[in-house]
Amino acid sequence: MSQATLRVQKISGHSGTVPGRDTQREYTVCKLVDTTTCIGCKACEVACVEWNDMPFSPTAFDNTYQTMPETRWNYWNLILFNEHEREDGSLQWLMRKHQCMHCAEPGCLEACPADGAIVQYTNGIVDFQQANCIGCGYCITGCPFNIPKFNSVTKRMYKCSLCTDRVSEGLEPACIKSCPTGCLHFGSKDDMKELAEIRAKQLRDHYGYDKAGVYDPPGVGGTGVIYVLHDATQPELYGGLPSNPSIPLAVKFWKHPLKWIGNLAMVGGLIGLFVHYLKFGPKAREESDIASKEGQ
């Protein structure tokens, strides 16, 4: 939920200017997830549920190290597990912390029709404001990462808030605080990018991961969660992380050209009909008028 100290730079479904845009010197915050040092302990999952006081929901065991198949409205943070068979036949366990990516250009916010249901703060956090949410689910369609989840009782959408309440008080998100291996870092986007590149270089130079790299997809303007991957050329291996995510083309088409064509057509149509009436008027003024035309 919104905090007094955070200003808003993007608002969903909003007609008019945005109050906080370019009004604040503020770091863009970023979470760095180093998948190469994640051991899949789930401390971050528990910390997320704890800090956000979410009701427990049953886990689903499917013979892997994954807690459940997908994130839920009350389970925002999930370590996705994949047992990957390498070309030489050896196995590699890939663990990726999956949560909202806090895109610089959020597809959820783009798709949302409800004024103020989704906001982006000046520090880059994308936050759902459930009080304004109407539960239409358009954010599900807009998101390229399968993040927003529907609560069928409250009829609202939920997702990771990047612990907005903690970050606004100068604390790190709960998941970061709980990580025992130090694979999670939190700071400014610039610092996290630098740290991630250093780690990727280290993996390439000293650990034999020639394709190690940083995942910060430009298709969504970069993300507020970046990954160090052993193999940055195949992000799909990490629980289906899309290699080049962007706001779906259909959503872009719907929200931009179609919207403007439609608006022009509707307004043009109204004006056209009015002008037609001014020029030609009714086909006959009164019913008696029809009869008199008949007699001509």
Added chain:
Amino acid sequence: MNPRGMVGYHPEQLIPHDHILRYSFKERLNHWIAAGSFIYLMLTGLAFWSPWLFWIAAVLGGPELSRFLHPWIGLIFFVSVCYMFTLWANQMNFEPVDKEWWNSIGYYIRNQDEKMPPAGRYNAGQKLLFWSFFVGGILLLASGLVLWFTESIPWSLRWIRYISVVVHAGTALLMIGSFMIHVYMGVFAERGAFGSVIRGDVSLAFAKRYHPKWYKEIVGESDRSK
């Protein structure tokens, strides 16, 4: 024999004071169920379409209520359109005269109706309106069901969502266009048309002027030689 002393093929549709029954009670009631539900769907749909129009949802009881009712009213609209199909579909087949009618549309637009080829109970424009609402209703229902239960679509089938948002909005826009022309014709351009879908009748003169072929079917060849 009818009141005018004419031999009618369907004298039961001729009613006193030179009027013909054009729409039965069932047709009128169904028309207004479709109209009422369509107007609600259009207004709430426009509220979700543009932030500039989001206030419409507030006026209609709040955006959450609009989001809740829109699909249910949509079902009512669809049922009404289906009933409309059973009432009118066999009268809506395109005939050779309809092609002539389209070719003469310029006269129709300039209110020179005497130069139009003789239309039956429905002219070509009305037939197109009927079919656009029928096909549009099916497309809106199919895409609308996806949007209604969008969280139930698995991630692997997300392309269905992408198609649905575009189809739903695009079809709605086309139908709003049809609706605007329909309301303009019925309320403003053709005096007598609006009353006919309320009271059910039109004057003989109206029928003869706008639907001459239908007029002949009902009244028969007039004994009033011109």
